[in-house]
Amino acid sequence: MLTKQQIAQRIAQELESGWYVNLGIGIPTLIANYVPEGIDVTFQSENGILGMGPFPFDGDEDADLINAGKQTITAMPGACIFDSATSFAMIRGKHIQLTVLGAMEVSDQGDIANWKIPGKMVKGMGGAMDLVASADNIIVAMMHTNKRGKSKLLKQCSLPLTGVRCVKKIVTNLAVLDVVDGGFKLLEKAPGVTVEDVQNATEGRLIVEGEVPDIKI
Amino acid sequence: MNKVVKNAQAACEGIESGMTLMLGGFGLCGIPENCIAELVNKNVNNLTCISNNAGVDDFGLGLLLQKKQIKKMISSYVGENDEFERQMLSGELEVDLIPQGSLAARCYAGGAGIPAFFTPAGYGTEVGIGKEVRWFDGKPHLLEAALTADFAIVKAWKGDKFGNLVFKGTARNFNPMMAMAGTITIAEVEELVEPGELDPNFIHTPGVFVQRIFQGEKYEKRIEQRTVRQKES
Numbered sequence: 001m002l003t004k005q006q007i008a009q010r011i012a013q014e015l016e017s018g019w020y021v022n023l024g025i026g027i028p029t030l031i032a033n034y035v036p037e038g039i040d041v042t043f044q045s046e047n048g049i050l051g052m053g054p055f056p057f058d059g060d061e062d063a064d065l066i067n068a069g070k071q072t073i074t075a076m077p078g079a080c081i082f083d084s085a086t087s088f089a090m091i092r093g094k095h096i097q098l099t100v101l102g103a104m105e106v107s108d109q110g111d112i113a114n115w116k117i118p119g120k121m122v123k124g125m126g127g128a129m130d131l132v133a134s135a136d137n138i139i140v141a142m143m144h145t146n147k148r149g150k151s152k153l154l155k156q157c158s159l160p161l162t163g164v165r166c167v168k169k170i171v172t173n174l175a176v177l178d179v180v181d182g183g184f185k186l187l188e189k190a191p192g193v194t195v196e197d198v199q200n201a202t203e204g205r206l207i208v209e210g211e212v213p214d215i216k217i
Numbered sequence: 218m219n220k221v222v223k224n225a226q227a228a229c230e231g232i233e234s235g236m237t238l239m240l241g242g243f244g245l246c247g248i249p250e251n252c253i254a255e256l257v258n259k260n261v262n263n264l265t266c267i268s269n270n271a272g273v274d275d276f277g278l279g280l281l282l283q284k285k286q287i288k289k290m291i292s293s294y295v296g297e298n299d300e301f302e303r304q305m306l307s308g309e310l311e312v313d314l315i316p317q318g319s320l321a322a323r324c325y326a327g328g329a330g331i332p333a334f335f336t337p338a339g340y341g342t343e344v345g346i347g348k349e350v351r352w353f354d355g356k357p358h359l360l361e362a363a364l365t366a367d368f369a370i371v372k373a374w375k376g377d378k379f380g381n382l383v384f385k386g387t388a389r390n391f392n393p394m395m396a397m398a399g400t401i402t403i404a405e406v407e408e409l410v411e412p413g414e415l416d417p418n419f420i421h422t423p424g425v426f427v428q429r430i431f432q433g434e435k436y437e438k439r440i441e442q443r444t445v446r447q448k449e450s
Binding site for chain 1: 243244245246247269292293294295296297302305306312314315316317318319320321322324325336337338339340341342343344374385386387388389390391392393394421438439440441442443444445446447448
């Protein structure tokens with residue numbers, strides 16, 4: 001099984017030089033720590049910065065420089081800052097090449113739910129609905145099952161949706177899967193995990209073709 | 218045109234119970250601290266507040282929530298505030314949650330004379346319920362209406378007496394669009410300067426959108442998530 005850090009590390013292998021990338025809160029944020037050597041990407045945070053850098057050194061925090069998770073950040077040389085309308089123009093206008101976000105549920109048609117549990121928890125969608133409605137390349141980073149051991153990869157999402165038919169790829173602690181016509185296609189499995197383990201943890205339709213290689217970190 | 222008022226009290230003159238207000242800021246970053254404190258003092262209530270977030274329990278718009286001065290919030294993200302969640306789940310507070318990009322665009326549209334626009338965000342979700350759908354380039358889009366407010370209250374880093382504003386860092390966020398969409402826009406700034414001191418090439422919000430401006434005091438600028446790394450030895 002992969003740790004959260006390893007999930008981030010595996011997704012970082014998908015990055016390509018020249019891409020502008022939006023990372024959501026949680027596991028996606030960790031991806032910035034694992035950009036492969038020689039790959040040149042620029043991170044966008046939807047509250048209004050392109051060229052987001054690492055956390056500041058202790059004592060250098062600036063209340064006027066945060067990311068969308070409200071964490072203090074730094075700006076890389078060549079960074080730029082803009083208002084929220086311009087930020088979402090970049091997102092809606094498909095100027096951002098990759099979006100990585102967390103999810104509570106994903107369906108085998110690529111629907112995603114991540115903003116509300118009726119009657120229990122309502123945090124709001126933030127920028128997630130704009131991101132998933134427009135981005136062509138969406139990767140979901142999440143655990144394969146929830147805290148009660150229930151699958152998060154479903155036939156149908158049970159929670160209110162964030163977007164429909166938009167998720168392309170999912171990286172979990174158990175597997176890497178593509179969302180294709182007909183279900184979740186198992187591409188890679190975590191070391192020490194069997195295809196049966198992935199099958200048992202997946203409620204939606206799982207497509208397995210031939211040998212499934214291990215995830216390489 | 219001199220738009221300077223003395224302080225937050227003078228700036229907030231005319232704000233009454235039942236009005237719709239826009240308040241700039243993302244989390245606690247770039248919020249109009251002085252005017253929020255004045256709204257608490259003024260004790261106006263039944264407010265509809267349009268703001269990306271609702272502050273935290275004891276700062277930002279959380280201060281107005283604590284005193285039950287807000288009837289309805291229009292926001293995109295309300296986590297980090299227990300009192301907000303409590304009031305919303307119990308039904309005391311009306312909440313309209315809308316996608317962040319649509320919120321920004323709706324404020325911009327309100328200030329720019331665009332009554333409505335189509336966006337893909339929210340199609341197929343609760344957000345789309347009751348909204349007109351139209352297909353463009355083979356994709357469904359929702360009709361979203363512009364937002365305006367009786368008063369828009371924004372916070373800038375520097376401003377001049379004509380109302381020209383410059384923001385600092387990611388404290389810019391929603392402030393420029395909200396400044397455009399207020400019937401009366403109040404700008405509180407950290408530093409109020411004479412006309413000519415700000416480089417016209419680097420003005421973020423043109424003064425035409427601002428009706429009242431004052432230099433705020435004692436900015437607390439609270440940090441919600443202080444994240445740091447250690448210097449390598």
